[in-house]
Amino acid sequence: MMNTQSFFSIAGQFKAVFLDSYGVLKNHRGLIDGVKQTIDFIRERGIALRILTNDASRSQHEQYLVFQRLGLTSIQEEEIITSGMLAKQYLQHKVKNGRIAYLGTESAASYILESGNFSVPAREVDLEHADGIDAFVFLDDEGFDWNSDINTTVNLLRRKTMPVIVANSDKLYPVSKNDVALATGSVAQLVESILNRSFIHFGKPDSQMFMYAFDHLNRDGQYDKDDILMVGDTLHTDILGGNKFGLKTTLVLSGNTSSRNADLLINATGIIPDYICDSIVG
Ligand SMILES: [Mg+2]
Incomplete structure (x- = not known):
């Protein structure tokens, strides 16, 4: 068993905390017990908060509504930073009045592709007119x-070289206590390996989300990286990303990483959190 510390005693030493969402605030059952009290603690202490999530399926506003519904009513929309927001921003700058093909739901496409571009689901791509x-x-x-839409994607990208964006690099997400499902990052990785190419990835551990959160927090220049604690349940995204960006990091054992295998995973990956807590509760 790991020797874990109290989250409150660690967070109390920082001026700001960046929290991952899934596995930290909520899980497949809903809000993790006691999280409401932790958010109250953060507010009472005047600690600034940002939520950094690798979720491109819901807009910032939809995520905000989810937290409201779960009872985290003090969370502000602008405190939530999603990998989808960053992908959208990138498309706004890089593609003007273009046609963007995608794999995903129409509702995810509707907000990410609100970038002044036209969206085309992969199933409607005409490979004879890949130039479009x-x-x-x-x-x-x-x-x-x-089957058919991933094949279309591979063939499209073989015919025409274009920017390819991965709006969420996560490979898996938990669907129950023991089981996982393949996430967008797995599909993208499959296509990358087939085409022997590297796409443009958004979301942790890539630095854009940390940079965005830091710039947004630090508009008045009051914060140093030393003042910020990154908290997450996944070594490869939250902890690696936080470490690379130069933040102190806390691994919590309430999600992807269990107390049973945390030590082994840390040793095997070399991704070392500064602190380990059972959860953000207490
Ligand atoms: Mg997580």
Whole structure:
């Protein structure tokens, strides 16, 4: 068993905390017990908060509504930073009045592709007119046929070189206590390996989300990286990303990483959190 510390005693030493969402605030059952009290603690202490989530399937506003419904009513929309927001921002800057093909649901496409571009689901791509597509986005693991639409994607990207964006690099997500499902990152990785190419990835551990959160927090120049604690349940995304960006990191054992295998995983990956807590509760 791991020797864990109290989250409150660690968080109390920082001016700001960046929290991952899934496995930290909530899990497949809903809000993790006691999280409401932790958010109250953070507010009472005047600690600034940002939520950094690798979720491209829901907009910032939809995520905000989920937290409201779960009872985390003090969370503000602008405190939530999603990998989808960053993908959308990138498309706004890089593709103008273009046609963007995607794998994902229509609702995910509707907000990410609100970038002044026209969106085309992979199933509607006409490979004979591949020239008409300007960029491709891996948005979500749902909303398409895993056989025909992934084949279309591979063939499209073989015919025409274009920017390819992965709006969420996560490979798996938990669907129950023991089981996982393949996430967008797995589909993108399959296509990357087939084509022997590297796409543009958004979301932790890539630095854009940390940079965005830091710039947003630090508009008045009051914060140093030393003042910020990154908290997450996944070594490869939250802890690696936080470490690379130069933040102190806390691994929590309430999600992806269990107390049973935390030591082994840390040793095997070399991704070392500064602190380990059972959860953000207490
Ligand atoms: Mg997580």
